[in-house]
Amino acid sequence: MSAQGHIEGHCLCGAVTVQVRGLSDEISACHCDLCTRWGGGVQMGIEAPVDQVQWSGPVKVHRSSRLAERAWCDTCGSSLWLRGIEGPGVGCLELCPGLFENAAGARLTRVVYADRHPEGFWLDGHAVTRVPQREYEAQFAHLNEGANH
Amino acid sequence: MTSPREITGRCLCGAVTVRATVTDPIVRACHCDMCRQHTSSMFMSLATDPGSERIEGPAKSYRSSDWAERGFCDVCGSTLWYGTTNDGARHLAAGLFEDAAGAPLKLEFFADLCPQGYALAGEHKRLSTKETLEAFGVSEDDDA
Numbered sequence: 689m690s691a692q693g694h695i696e697g698h699c700l701c702g703a704v705t706v707q708v709r710g711l712s713d714e715i716s717a718c719h720c721d722l723c724t725r726w727g728g729g730v731q732m733g734i735e736a737p738v739d740q741v742q743w744s745g746p747v748k749v750h751r752s753s754r755l756a757e758r759a760w761c762d763t764c765g766s767s768l769w770l771r772g773i774e775g776p777g778v779g780c781l782e783l784c785p786g787l788f789e790n791a792a793g794a795r796l797t798r799v800v801y802a803d804r805h806p807e808g809f810w811l812d813g814h815a816v817t818r819v820p821q822r823e824y825e826a827q828f829a830h831l832n833e834g835a836n837h
Numbered sequence: 838m839t840s841p842r843e844i845t846g847r848c849l850c851g852a853v854t855v856r857a858t859v860t861d862p863i864v865r866a867c868h869c870d871m872c873r874q875h876t877s878s879m880f881m882s883l884a885t886d887p888g889s890e891r892i893e894g895p896a897k898s899y900r901s902s903d904w905a906e907r908g909f910c911d912v913c914g915s916t917l918w919y920g921t922t923n924d925g926a927r928h929l930a931a932g933l934f935e936d937a938a939g940a941p942l943k944l945e946f947f948a949d950l951c952p953q954g955y956a957l958a959g960e961h962k963r964l965s966t967k968e969t970l971e972a973f974g975v976s977e978d979d980d981a
Binding site: 698701704725760787792811 | 847848849850864876877880899904907913916930932937939940941947953958959
């Protein structure tokens, strides 16, 4: 993983803007139940250190589990990011690639809950690491307490 | 062709419930700029029986263009639908339903606008911008 320089992004209506330093050049996707319901079918994110992200606009958040909260634009409903509150994601934002032109040039490298994708569609990519639910949750003991991310 | 069956879905937090009937449903993905910006990456919808869609709960809608509106949950921000204002049609997000109602991905719109960093797998129709606009009978000057 390498970090990108300064980059700007915005939601569909433009009310929310983000300015980011240290955005990863890797995209991760998640097929857990929460991400699937939130994102309409597939959820993707690009990591950045939370203290390197500045935003402005009508951001609304929902604590979706003990581990994370999810943010969206209150005007247009665009998905914005996931922020880790407890566990492995603390200190990071998973910013939605859709905020950036051409997904900021980042590439999909990892799919988690890979075995939980809906039967009818899945993501392509030979160089993609696919982590099944059991393996992912084994890495993070706290996930076994009924919380998804 | 099978007979219609009723399906129920919900958003992440459960505040919004959606119902519809489906008959041999398919999933469609759209990579246009507006769908890409509204979701994390692409909008995936389930082809439900037109007019059968029912939405209950704190759904909010944003008028994204002269002819379209987009629904989301006001509590948790889940993406709910893409709607067209001239006919009131609402295309519900596939992810609201368990296993996307078992429907296969059959179609990608604006496939040439998909960022280079990811792609949907499988054999299905991938319509370019030109082909997508032709399919909907609109000119290149219009916005989605």
